[in-house]
Amino acid sequence: MRERTLGIIKPDAVAAKNASKIIDMLEVNGFSIIGMKKIHLTKEQAKKFYIVHRERPFYDSLTTFMSEGPIIVMVLEKENAIEDYRKLMGTTNPKEAEEGTIRKLFGTNIERNAVHGSDSMESANFEIPFFFSELELM
Ligand code: UDP
Numbered sequence: 120m121r122e123r124t125l126g127i128i129k130p131d132a133v134a135a136k137n138a139s140k141i142i143d144m145l146e147v148n149g150f151s152i153i154g155m156k157k158i159h160l161t162k163e164q165a166k167k168f169y170i171v172h173r174e175r176p177f178y179d180s181l182t183t184f185m186s187e188g189p190i191i192v193m194v195l196e197k198e199n200a201i202e203d204y205r206k207l208m209g210t211t212n213p214k215e216a217e218e219g220t221i222r223k224l225f226g227t228n229i230e231r232n233a234v235h236g237s238d239s240m241e242s243a244n245f246e247i248p249f250f251f252s253e254l255e256l257m
């Protein structure tokens with residue numbers, strides 16, 4: 120089934136000028152970029168986006184990181200986009216990620232791991248409208 124997922128190039132990867140390499144990997148792997156913008160989240164906005172993790176010990180540090188500099192948010196479309204993009208990203212901890220994955224190539228540690236991707240249809244349905252209006256995705 121053709122589906123949509125929300126991808127983010129995180130502040131570490133944008134600052135390191137790895138964004139174009141990551142976007143190239145997305146296109147090579149068959150993802151269509153349906154929407155894309157560069158924004159700088161406030162800490163409050165990052166806390167809202169990651170609200171599902173509010174009880175986790177890394178919540179404060181994660182949301183500080185996600186608001187330290189600009190990010191690139193993208194709506195990606197493809198058959199099986201959610202699962203396939205998670206595979207292309209690699210595991211949360213870049214040190215454990217498979218060779219050739221985005222996080223293996225561009226991640227630094229378990230927090231500064233270069234990219235985000237929706238982990239389910241339910242998260243995609245929260246995350247896509249968090250950043251994009253219906254009008255932007257027509
Ligand atoms: N994170 C962290 N420490 C951890 C686990 C996660 O700093 O022990 C950060 C990391 O940036 C991760 C994000 O929190 O990408 C969201 O965590 P999640 O478990 O949802 O991982 P993901 O879905 O991004 O692989």
Ligand code: MG
Pocket residue numbers: 236238
């Ligand atoms: Mg997650």
